[in-house]
Amino acid sequence: MGQVSRRGLLVGLASGAVASTFSITASATIVRALSLPALVQGSRRIVVVTALASESHFEDLGRRRRIVTDTRVRVEEGVAKADGVDSELLVRTLGGSVGRLGERVHGQAQLVLGEPCVAFLLRGPDGLHYFNGMAQGHYPLRGSGATSRQLARSGDLPEILDFNSSAVKALVGSELGSAGARIRALIAP
Amino acid sequence: MKRAAYLGAAGLLAALLSAPSAQAFCRTTTCDPNKPADKCQLDANRCVLAGKPLAWRSSCVTVGVQTIGSPKNGLSFDDVAPVVEQAFGAWMQADCGNGTPSIEVHMLGAIECGVSEYNSDVGNTNLVLFREDDWPYHGAESAIGLTTTRFDTKTGDLWDADIELNGYSARRLTIGDPIQGDDLLSVLTHEAGHFLGMSHSPDQTATMKAIYDPGSDGANFRSLAADDIAGICSIYPPGRKAASSSCENRHGFSAQCGVDQTPPNESKGCSLHGGAVGAGDTPASYAGLLAALVGVVGVRVARRRRIV
Numbered sequence: 273m274g275q276v277s278r279r280g281l282l283v284g285l286a287s288g289a290v291a292s293t294f295s296i297t298a299s300a301t302i303v304r305a306l307s308l309p310a311l312v313q314g315s316r317r318i319v320v321v322t323a324l325a326s327e328s329h330f331e332d333l334g335r336r337r338r339i340v341t342d343t344r345v346r347v348e349e350g351v352a353k354a355d356g357v358d359s360e361l362l363v364r365t366l367g368g369s370v371g372r373l374g375e376r377v378h379g380q381a382q383l384v385l386g387e388p389c390v391a392f393l394l395r396g397p398d399g400l401h402y403f404n405g406m407a408q409g410h411y412p413l414r415g416s417g418a419t420s421r422q423l424a425r426s427g428d429l430p431e432i433l434d435f436n437s438s439a440v441k442a443l444v445g446s447e448l449g450s451a452g453a454r455i456r457a458l459i460a461p
Numbered sequence: 462m463k464r465a466a467y468l469g470a471a472g473l474l475a476a477l478l479s480a481p482s483a484q485a486f487c488r489t490t491t492c493d494p495n496k497p498a499d500k501c502q503l504d505a506n507r508c509v510l511a512g513k514p515l516a517w518r519s520s521c522v523t524v525g526v527q528t529i530g531s532p533k534n535g536l537s538f539d540d541v542a543p544v545v546e547q548a549f550g551a552w553m554q555a556d557c558g559n560g561t562p563s564i565e566v567h568m569l570g571a572i573e574c575g576v577s578e579y580n581s582d583v584g585n586t587n588l589v590l591f592r593e594d595d596w597p598y599h600g601a602e603s604a605i606g607l608t609t610t611r612f613d614t615k616t617g618d619l620w621d622a623d624i625e626l627n628g629y630s631a632r633r634l635t636i637g638d639p640i641q642g643d644d645l646l647s648v649l650t651h652e653a654g655h656f657l658g659m660s661h662s663p664d665q666t667a668t669m670k671a672i673y674d675p676g677s678d679g680a681n682f683r684s685l686a687a688d689d690i691a692g693i694c695s696i697y698p699p700g701r702k703a704a705s706s707s708c709e710n711r712h713g714f715s716a717q718c719g720v721d722q723t724p725p726n727e728s729k730g731c732s733l734h735g736g737a738v739g740a741g742d743t744p745a746s747y748a749g750l751l752a753a754l755v756g757v758v759g760v761r762v763a764r765r766r767r768i769v
Contacts, residue, residue: 302606302648304632334597336578366598369493372614373581376493378655379604384500394600402600409600427503429661433605433643 303379305438306405312439312458315392315404318352320413320448321345321361323383328368339375341368342400343383351390351452352459363393364400381410382427388413390423390448408432408440413448421448485664486692488514489655491614508660513617515610515658516696517564520703523710524549524622524656525569527590533628534591534645536636538571541645544636545589548649551668551683552657555690560699564657567708574718577623579611583722584715585621587656589649593628602630606648608655618704620711622656624649647682654689658696664688 312318326343333340343363350357366377381403383389392409393401403409407426414424425444432438443451492501492512502510526545530537549566572586579585596602604627611621626634626648633642647668654669662669667688685693715722 302651303601303603304605306603334576334592334595336576364599366601367493369614375609375611377607377609378489378660379601379607396599404600405603406601408603 303405303408303432305432305434305436305440306408307437308439308442308454309458310439311392311404311409312352312455314394315353315409316395317350317354317357317361317391317393317401318455319350319354319357319361319391319393320348320388321363321391322348322388323385324360325385326368326383328370330370338366339368339370339373341365345383345391348388352456361393361401363391364396364402365406377406379406379429381407383410384412384427388421390443390451405439408438411443422446423448423451486662486667486669486688486695487660488692488696489610489658489660490514491612491617513615514696515612515617515619517619517657518616518704519708520563520701520706521565521567521708522587522619523567523569523708523714524587524589525572525716527575527588528571528573529575529591531591531593531626531628531634533593534634534642536591536634536645540636541589541591542568542571544646545649547683548646548653549656551650551685552653552689552693555685555693557690557694557699562693562697563699563701563703564697565708566653566657569714569716572716574716574721576718577609577625578719579621580712580715580719580722582712583719584713584717585710586714586716587622587710589624589626591626591628596627596629596631605631605634605643606652608652610656610658619658624652624656644682650684651682654693657693659689659692662688662692 306314322345324344324346326341328339328341330337331340332338341364343365345361345363347354347357347359347361363383365380365383367375367380369375381389381391390411390413392404394404396402407429410426411423412426413421415421423443423446425440429440432440435441442454446454487508490501490509490512492509493499499511501512504510524545526538526542528538530539530541546568549568553562553564553566555562569586572588572590574586574588575590577588577590596604598604598607601607606627607625609623609625610619612619626645628634631643634645634648635642636645638644651668659669664670664686666686668682668685669689669692
């Protein structure tokens, strides 16, 4: 037992009796910048995907249950490291909601149904895919057409230390074609 | 009559202008941007517009620090606790013009439980902890700090908050030496803002901004900018009529993890019991009722230090 046991217990506990049972959680994150070479080299797949559907559930993470959201995405095109990639992937992000309880993580990639994005994906030991660097590996595409789509900043980018050296700074605002060429150039032949 | 209206309007304008004026800050809301189907609407500053803004409804909340501190960073509990106190103190001492924010954050002592969790039917604690044995979040290895808050989706009431610091895969965290590592006080001051309901700000001078360059920002996150002050004063305006003055955690306080607390169905007497958080969270009302019954006895909150 620590220095505090139950001593903080019990002032105004009556309020606990009437509190709602609906809850959700949120998180905030500070991350160190991933450079574009680090992001590219550390990713298993770099693809343009569109979110099709998602579901949330509990998983044991770090000895405690946390809510995760598995989103089924359709692979629209490969940018790099896409040889043999399936036409659909399952991408897991932290947070979501299950029944009356939810959990949200600031800094996570915010997948929006039907919205295409460039995804830098890792493959976890569970066989699922994860965004490399959370929102640092997620770039929604703005505009339309093969030559005019631009990479945008993910909706809930975490606090980034050393932003000037980050992949986010290097990629946001780039046209998809030129961004893809830069990414492929960083991959050793 | 018309003149009085003009004077009133002028007075209102003057009051608005004399208050902390920056309004770029964003508040965290109940809308879940990580859930694609929710399609949370964002404004031009990427603030979430939908949902109810989060806040501690009571005028008092507590926070503890894990007993072990951070051996990897060479920081003991006695090193870390004053930094946590200072980080929250920056927010509590914000000058709202007509007072300070109407919330008090009280420091608890050392907390034995070393995990971030929310127990739906036993005691909880708001905790600052270092994770040094693992960092179990795939793709998030570059994260330095992560704050998790739990809240009521119906009302936006904050119920629980933990700040996890990455002692496993992140760079060294230092106290008073932001050159040799990441500045613990800067990180904690930013995370304390999230703990209190703040989201990221597009204002590049704010402690709550999304981008921090140690090279140019140094230890600037340690103190609040006008935008941060406007945000905290908006959430907790001086004179706010809080729903309660209780410092009590939801389902009661416990320094122990949920698994170390006695579950309700194994109870021998009138106490709080528990288990890990579950999907339905329905035992909450049962535990809350027990808590209420015990609360009537009038047990006092033991030794706590006020941060301010």
